[in-house]
Amino acid sequence: xxxxxxxxxxxxxxxxxxxxxxxxxxxxxxxxxxxxxxxxxxxxxxxxxxxxxxxxxxxxxxxxxxxxxxxxxxxxxxxxxxxxxxxxxxxxxxxxxxxxxxxxxxxxxxxxxxxxxxxxxxxxxxxxxxxxxxxxxxxxxxxxxxxxxxxxxxxxxxxxxxxxxxxxxxxxxxxxxxxxxxxxxxxxxxxxxxxxxxxxxxxxxxxxxxxxxxxxxxxxxxxxxxxxx
Amino acid sequence: xxxxxxxxxxxxxxxxxxxxxxxxxxxxxxxxxxxxxxxxxxxxxxxxxxxxxxxxxxxxxxxxxxxxxxxxxxxxxxxxxxxxxxxxxxxxxxxxxxxxxxxxxxxxxxxxxxxxxxxxxxxxxxxxxxxxxxxxxxxxxxxxxxxxxxxxxxxxxxxxxxxxxxxxxxxxxxxxxxxxxxxxxxxxxxxxxxxxxxxxxxxxxxxxxxxxxxxxxxxxxxxxxxxxx
DNA sequence: AGGGCTACGTAAAGGTTGGGTAAAGACAAA
DNA sequence: TTTGTCTTTACCCAACCTTTACGTAGCCCT
Numbered sequence: 269x270x271x272x273x274x275x276x277x278x279x280x281x282x283x284x285x286x287x288x289x290x291x292x293x294x295x296x297x298x299x300x301x302x303x304x305x306x307x308x309x310x311x312x313x314x315x316x317x318x319x320x321x322x323x324x325x326x327x328x329x330x331x332x333x334x335x336x337x338x339x340x341x342x343x344x345x346x347x348x349x350x351x352x353x354x355x356x357x358x359x360x361x362x363x364x365x366x367x368x369x370x371x372x373x374x375x376x377x378x379x380x381x382x383x384x385x386x387x388x389x390x391x392x393x394x395x396x397x398x399x400x401x402x403x404x405x406x407x408x409x410x411x412x413x414x415x416x417x418x419x420x421x422x423x424x425x426x427x428x429x430x431x432x433x434x435x436x437x438x439x440x441x442x443x444x445x446x447x448x449x450x451x452x453x454x455x456x457x458x459x460x461x462x463x464x465x466x467x468x469x470x471x472x473x474x475x476x477x478x479x480x481x482x483x484x485x486x487x488x489x490x491x492x493x494x495x496x497x
Numbered sequence: 498x499x500x501x502x503x504x505x506x507x508x509x510x511x512x513x514x515x516x517x518x519x520x521x522x523x524x525x526x527x528x529x530x531x532x533x534x535x536x537x538x539x540x541x542x543x544x545x546x547x548x549x550x551x552x553x554x555x556x557x558x559x560x561x562x563x564x565x566x567x568x569x570x571x572x573x574x575x576x577x578x579x580x581x582x583x584x585x586x587x588x589x590x591x592x593x594x595x596x597x598x599x600x601x602x603x604x605x606x607x608x609x610x611x612x613x614x615x616x617x618x619x620x621x622x623x624x625x626x627x628x629x630x631x632x633x634x635x636x637x638x639x640x641x642x643x644x645x646x647x648x649x650x651x652x653x654x655x656x657x658x659x660x661x662x663x664x665x666x667x668x669x670x671x672x673x674x675x676x677x678x679x680x681x682x683x684x685x686x687x688x689x690x691x692x693x694x695x696x697x698x699x700x701x702x703x704x705x706x707x708x709x710x711x712x713x714x715x716x717x718x719x720x721x722x723x724x725x726x
Numbered sequence: 727a728g729g730g731c732t733a734c735g736t737a738a739a740g741g742t743t744g745g746g747t748a749a750a751g752a753c754a755a756a
Numbered sequence: 757t758t759t760g761t762c763t764t765t766a767c768c769c770a771a772c773c774t775t776t777a778c779g780t781a782g783c784c785c786t
Contacts, residue, residue: 341619353602360608365616366595373582379589384616387594390570391620409542410669412714424772425716429543436541450538452773453501453525461734462774468736486733486782653761681762690745691763697747715744715771733782740775751764756757 270296271385274315276306276332277347278325282371286319289374295381303327310336317381321347321370322355330355330362337363343384347372402435403495421473426452430466431492434482439494441485499525500614500674503544505535505561506576507554511600515548518603524610532556539565546610549593550576551584559584559591566592572613576601622662622679631664632724650702655681659695660721663711668723670714 273295277283280301287297298315300306303324310318318336322329333344346359346367356367366380399408406415412428413420414435423431429451434442448456448463456463467482467490474481483491502524506512509530516526527544529535532553539547547565551558562573575588575596585596595609629636635644641657643650643664652660658680663671677685677692685692696711696719703710712720 343616353605357604357608360612363612363615365612366609375586376582379586380595383589383592383594386592387570387572387613387616388620391617411720412670412717426773432541432543436537446534450527450543453527460774461736461776464734465736465774468734471735484734655762689763690747690765693745694747694763696745700746713745727786729785731782731784733780735778735780737778738776740773742771742773744769744771746767746769748767749765751762753762754760756759 270294271317271381272296272298272315273381274298274300274306274309274318276300276303276310276318276324276329277321278302278323279321286372286374286377290378290381293378301325303329303332307332307335310342311339315342317385318342318344319347319377319381320344320364322359323349330358333359333362333364343388345377345380345384400435402438402492405435405495407432407435416474423470423473426466427470427473430463431470434490434492438492441489441491443489445489447489499523500546500610501525501527501544502610503527503529503535503538503547505529505532505539505547505553505558506550507531507552508550515603515606519607519610522607530554532558532561536561536564539571540568544571546614547571547573548576548606548610549573550599551588552578559587562588562591562593572617574606574609574613618675618678621675629664631667631721634664634724636661636664645703652699652702655695656699656702659692660699663719663721667721670718670720672718674718676718 273290275283275287275290275297277286277299278301283299283301287299290297298309300309303326306318306320306324307327309315320329320332324332329346333346336342336344343365344363346356346364347370348355348359348367349370359367365384368377368380399406401407404417408415412425414423414428414431415421430447433447433451444463445456448454448460452463471480471482479493481493483493485491502519504512504516504519504526506515506528507530512528512530516528519526527538529538532555535547535549535553536556538544549558549561553561558575562575565571565573572594573592575585575593576599577584577588577596578599588596594613597606597609633646637644638661641654643652643657643660659676662676662679673692674685677683677689681691700709700711708722710722712722714720
């Protein structure tokens with residue numbers, strides 16, 4: 269299956285160079301030397317991905333992109349003058365997927381084209397929900413839920429994060445500073461007892477077993493006890 | 498709601514600089530200082546996108562990427578030494594979605610993160626399951642109608658879109674930002690309560706059951722509860 | 727053993743935020 | 757203009773995270 273690239277670039281020499289290279293790499297290529305032609309081709313549904321120069325004789329490349337985004341979500345890679353940061357940032361904001369500074373390395377262009385096409389191909393496949401089980405607990409990341417013997421635990425968002433991190437490291441100690449960073453997303457400061465509270469609440473919701481599922485390692489952190497096999 | 502970035506970078510100073518910047522830009526950030534911790538976090542489904550340094554103290558960044566690609570399609574942006582073309586090309590081949598040369602401009606990192614997340618949001622919009630039934634609801638995409646026990650619901654256009662997206666993902670959580678993008682076709686901005694209103698109206702039209710068919714997942718989004726079989 | 731220090735457990739209070747929804751406004755089509 | 761629809765505004769509440777306060781358990785030292 270050949271991927272169809274639309275090349276919108278007014279510099280004939282560069283355009284033909286790139287086109288030849290892309291064809292050699294197994295793409296099928298459409299060419300347009302100005303914005304108007306480019307738009308017509310792009311909207312004509314016969315390409316998979318667009319390479320768009322910002323500097324065009326008629327319509328500005330960014331306007332082409334805006335027009336395109338109003339109607340489709342065709343992936344677009346911008347060609348910009350090297351170092352022109354404004355164009356790049358604006359380009360992303362308008363909805364470009366990527367940019368390459370000119371003069372561009374054809375190999376890099378191909379690499380980026382393929383990365384983008386691969387991303388799209390993957391995303392169009394349905395993801396498998398890979399829940400993992402730890403004893404009587406089962407994590408369902410898609411639902412952001414953790415089930416205990418099939419019954420969903422009524423966890424808050426933060427409690428879910430904390431338990432999920434502990435489970436991922438079941439059997440080994442997670443240091444408090446790491447748990448804080450990974451589950452709460454911030455640094456552990458002195459006298460911050462927040463984490464202790466979440467652990468306390470979690471233990472309650474898991475049913476205060478003895479010995480506790482979540483073990484305290486004094487001076488270090490916490491550890492989820494490996495469930496009996 | 499917030500997009501969760503995982504930052505795998507061993508240089509503490511750079512990592513904290515980027516982390517702070519990303520937090521300011523509205524991302525939630527998890528940090529890992531080495532490949533092993535990074536892998537665990539990435540596989541723990543705790544993030545939406547990964548920023549990965551190639552030079553790491555333990556595992557090589559490219560090996561982290563390979564390992565990751567073996568199990569998920571999590572979007573990855575590589576941090577590479579400037580000018581090291583080999584790493585870049587290999588990175589793309591292994592499955593990176595993008596790369597940024599170091600030392601990197603935080604604004605550009607944000608722009609690229611957002612471009613990639615936007616692309617993914619679009620691509621993951623699953624199409625209507627034709628005529629599928631969900632409990633007492635039946636979707637008729639041709640008519641843009643949804644029937645409840647054979648009786649058509651009096652839905653507005655937007656309400657139809659919202660409900661149909663929720664049904665297509667029945668049982669798992671749809672983030673507000675995705676729901677907005679998929680059903681309303683625009684980005685979710687701060688203080689925009691439009692979506693909440695449509696949900697509220699939908700619940701009313703579906704008959705305010707208990708527990709509600711459309712569950713709220715605080716801080717994240719909504720989920721249509723899987724009907725009893 | 728006992729004192730003193732520190733880390734942890736947890737109830738309760740405090741404060742912030744996200745979400746529900748009524749009602750008003752904006753807008754477009756008929 | 758009227759009507760149907762989407763959006764904004766405003767207010768309120770409940771869920772939740774964090775802090776505070778006090779009690780307890782572990783650990784080291786003499």
